[in-house]
Amino acid sequence: MxxxxxxxxxxxxxxxxxxxxxxxxxxxxxxxxxxxxxxxxxxxxxxxxxxxxxxxxxxxxxxxxxxxxxxxxxxxxxxxxxxxxxxxxxxxxxxxxxxxxxxxxxxxxxxxxxxxxxxxxxxxxxxxxxxxxxxxxxxxxxxxxxxxNSVLRAPKDMTSVLDFFAAPEEEKERLEEEKQQAADLAKGIKNQRYRDVKEQVFWREHVGSDFDMMNLDTNASFLSGPKPPVDDGTDMLMTDARAMEKQPTAPSGPSTASRGGPAAAAKAPRKTSGKPGGVPIIIVPAGFNQKVVLNMFNAKEFLQDGKFTQWDVVQKAGAKKSSSVYISRTYKRDGAKVKYEVTEKAPHKRSEDWARVAAVFVLGAKWQFKDWPFRGVEDGDLVETFTKIRGFHARFDGDPEVDVVKTWNVKPITISRTKRHGDRAAFEFFWDELDRHLALRSSALKY
Structure with missing residues (x-):
């Protein structure tokens, strides 16, 4: 009763x-x-x-x-x-x-x-x-x-269930990729973040055992700009060594470079357009809770066009999420388009791509920086991290500030859940602050 x-x-x-x-x-x-x-x-x-x-x-x-x-x-x-x-x-x-x-x-x-x-x-x-x-x-x-029957007919969001079953397979693939990268490092092969093991197998099967000696960049079709220079100078030394082997013995006199010899062609520096440092990387959170402001569902539209839509609205509209996208920045670039990479996955700890990481949106948890290559991260000390990378903390206007974020050198960005007139100001603040950071560090990135 x-x-x-x-x-x-x-x-x-x-x-x-x-x-x-x-x-x-x-x-x-x-x-x-x-x-x-x-x-x-x-x-x-x-x-x-x-x-x-x-x-x-x-x-x-x-x-x-x-x-x-x-x-x-x-x-x-x-x-x-x-x-x-x-x-x-x-x-x-x-x-x-x-x-x-x-x-x-x-x-x-x-x-x-x-x-x-x-x-x-x-x-x-x-x-x-x-x-x-x-x-x-x-x-x-x-x-x-x-x-x-009414329960079965009701609309359901099965994303969390699918993610739960996909997590073991993704973890297995990640471990296999790390093992392959470790093996490549042991053999002296350059470690690229977007290296695909299946692609390497394909090229070795079709080119033969000389594939590794040919020094082919299998990522060339994926990267839009010229390849970033290697800090240890290995490529330059290998290029000079091959040029010396091909150079014929010649008497003293005018240099072969003046006669257009093959050695001169090999030693001639490659011409690159713009700054030589490569495409800047912006890391966004991979989270999917109600306090996450930006992730891979809505980051591109906000960072490229200054328009903000909550990520769950974009997800329910049927948008597909990728782990990495490119955006074209035109803000304060006189009509030119500057390419940036936005990703939710940080580079591997030993990857050269860390030189391209320009900004990160933090969640307020220290575990987000696990396996980052900067001094002190294992002990929770993020001073060096936010000195080299510009940190931002995006939150909704109704959410409280995270206490630990107040102790970090990051810039707060406040977004309204319902009012859109302030989105442009937040968009411009982000780019102005990032430009200021890169300029102070005399960055060689193409920003």
Whole structure:
């Protein structure tokens, strides 16, 4: 028997004022069931989402019927003085409308909560007969809200389930990639972040065992700009060595470079356009909770066009997420397009791509920087990290600031969940701050 419904029926019938109570039970008039005061109903409060107890609802509506114009504070004082638990003012309007019959139902009633009446709360009168009569009376007004077919037809977001089953396979692929990179380093082969093992196997099968000696860059079709220079000078030494082997013996005199010899062609520096450091990298979080402002679903539109859409809206619209994308920046570039790479995966710890990482959006957790190559990260010291890389912390205007972020050298960016007029200012602040950081470090990146 539903205690909430009993209280509602008595209120509508105008006899709620005739009900009484003792220290443990509520006695409703003309009802064979006595309600235990501490029994929980299926009405969820807006304050804390907890289930309201019988005594709180009963005393509230009884007091309201007797004092309809009384303020909520007066009810609170009376309830405390009488020894009853109280309910929040947030629930006041909805409860009155439902219990007095103004509304047929309430959104705060949780139909999934079973209605349980303690056996000790049943009076010695024939409770079984009363229950059968009550249920028979309510059958014509009942309707099935959910059944198996309606649940199966309801739209569902299975992303979390798919991610759960895909996680072991992704972890396995990551471990295999790390093993291959370690083996390549041991053999003296340059480690590229976008190296694809299957592509290497393909080239070795079609070119032969001389593939490694040919020093081919299998990523050339993927990278848009000239290949970044190698810090240790290995490529230059190998190029000079091959040139010396091909150079014919010549008497002293005018240099072969003036005659256009092959050695001169080999030693001639390659011409590159723009700055030689490569495409800058911006790292965004890989998280998918409600406090994440930017991830791979919405980062491109914001960083490229200054337009912000919450990532879950983009996801529900059917957009596909990739782990890395390129954006074309035109802001303060006089119409020219400058390419940036946006990714959710940090480079491998020994990768040369760390020289291209220009900015990172932080979540506020130190584990985000695990396996980063900078001094102190293993101990949680991120001073060097944010000295070399410009850090940003994007948060929604209604979310509190993360305490640990306040101790980091990162720039806060605040985005509104509902108001879009401030998005452009946040967009311009990001690029201006990143330009200032790269200029102070005399960066060679193409920014």
């Amino acid at each position: 539903d205690p909430l419904r009993l209280i509602r029926d008595h209120t509508i019938a105008g006899i709620i004022a005739e009900s009484t109570h003792d220290d443990e039970r509520i006695h409703l008039k003309d009802v064979d069931v006595e309600l235990r005061r501490t029994t929980e109903t299926n009405y969820r409060s807006k304050a804390g989402n907890k289930l309201l107890k019988v005594e709180a609802i009963w005393y509230f509506i009884k007091y309201h019927v007797a004092n309809p114009d009384a303020a909520h504070t007066a009810y609170m004082k009376a309830a405390i003085a009488a020894g009853f638990s109280t309910l929040s003012m947030l629930d006041r309007k909805d409860l009155i409308a439902y219990l007095t019959g103004e509304r047929a139902t309430s959104d705060r009633i949780d139909i999934t909560v079973p209605v349980i009446v303690d056996e000790e709360g049943v009076s010695t009168v024939d409770a079984k007969r009363a229950r059968e009569e009550d249920e028979a009376e309510g059958v014509p007004r009942e309707r099935v809200l959910r059944d198996r």
